[in-house]
Amino acid sequence: MSQFIHIPTLLRSGELELIENLISRANFVDGKLTASMAAKEVKNNLQLDAGETTILEQIRSLIHQALQQSPLFQIAALPGEIFPPLISKYGPGRYYGWHVDSPVMGNPAIRTDLAMTIFLSDPSTYEGGELVLQTGGGVFNFKPAKGDAVLYPCQFLHCVNEVTSGERVAAVTWIQSNVKSPEQRQILFQLNQVHAMLHQRAPQAPETQLLLQTHSNLFRMWADL
Structure with a gap:
């Protein structure tokens, strides 16, 4: 995958409505409660209370189903384990300063190869709140449509700009990939993308089959299971 992947419409309108309804009935707490020691100093947001188990389970189930059904997520992340998503909320004055995510999370622990932010608010309803990634290729800002997601490697410094008006709600999760x-x-x-183009033109052509074989053999060679 490239440095980051924008996944349009990961969540569709019906799923977003269900999630919005669940969130409207949930209690939120200080986001610092789940931050690592370094992140506590720069984290200034709210997070859906972990005690809201029924609501969290329903939201996580909807997101998990969407991830399972997203071809782009599956081929980009090659997911092995997915951390249960957290729901964050940023009102005016809230932000998350520059930080790097913890390399290992959860119990049982997973290695955080990739992070994903799923945007749950219409970008026209809030000011600021961009996800910002600092990569070797430059600094990139993201404020996509409601229901879209951004997938990116965890080694990058990143932040959430201060929200100046409105409210930004997002789900955040981390992925241990089957390819480290x-x-x-x-x-x-990239091989998967080329194969998809060849398959569209000539699904049974020798070059199409050879590319699929090459992709499968490399995946087998590199799989970290």
């Missing part, structure tokens, strides 16, 4: 190396994931992602 970002470079190898990118090669597999």
Whole structure:
């Protein structure tokens, strides 16, 4: 995969309505409660209370189903384990300063190869609140449509700009990939894209079959299971 992947319409309108209804009935607490020591100093948001187990389970089930059904997520992330999503809320004056995510999370622990932000608010309803990634290729800002997601490697410094008006709600999760190396994931992602184009033109052509074989053999060679 490239440095980041924008996934349009990961969540559709019906799913977003269900999630909005669940969130409207939930209690939120200080986001610092789940931050690592370094992140506590720069984290200034609210997070859906972990005690709201029924609501969280329903939201997580909807998101998990959407991830399972997203071809783009599956070929880009090659997911092995997915951390249960957290729901964050940013009102005016809230932000999340520059930080790097913890390399290992959860119990049982997973390695955080990739992070994903799923945007749950219409961008026209709030000012600020951009997800900002600092990569080797420059600094990139994201404020996509409601229901869209951004997937990115965890080694990048990133932040959420201060919200100046309105409210930004998002789901955040982390993924342990079946292929640990970002470079190898990118090669597999690119091969998959080329195969899809060849398959559309000539699904039974020898070159189409050979590329699929090459992709499968590389995945087998690099899989970290």
